Amino acid sequence: MRTPAEIHTNAAARILTLHWADGKTQTITHAQLRRACPCSACRAARLAGRDIAIAPDVTLTGVEPMGYGAQLLFSDGHARGIFPWTYLESVAQQHGAVR
Numbered sequence: 001m002r003t004p005a006e007i008h009t010n011a012a013a014r015i016l017t018l019h020w021a022d023g024k025t026q027t028i029t030h031a032q033l034r035r036a037c038p039c040s041a042c043r044a045a046r047l048a049g050r051d052i053a054i055a056p057d058v059t060l061t062g063v064e065p066m067g068y069g070a071q072l073l074f075s076d077g078h079a080r081g082i083f084p085w086t087y088l089e090s091v092a093q094q095h096g097a098v099r
């Protein structure tokens with residue numbers, strides 16, 4: 001299974017950085033992560049075409065590794081999303097900058 005070698009979150013810049021074992025580094029903003037939340041409620045809202053109200057200054061307040069991914073806790077109190085590593089990688093691929 002592909003898991004990041006290191007994860008860094010920068011609360012001031014509101015950016016999550018994923019360091020992969022192959023040397024790839026990906027960054028993604030906390031707001032993009034919140035918008036991509038894979039919990040059933042957020043997924044249903046996206047499928048229905050509803051916009052999830054997200055504060056532009058939302059921050060990631062916690063990362064709880066769960067083996068196949070991580071539960072992400074946000075400053076708006078939302079903590080239901082468990083982001084599989086492969087999903088995080090693909091979200092970062094779509095929205096983030098690859099260095």
Ligand SMILES: [Zn+2]
Pocket residue numbers: 037038039040041042043078080081
């Ligand atoms: Zn959610």
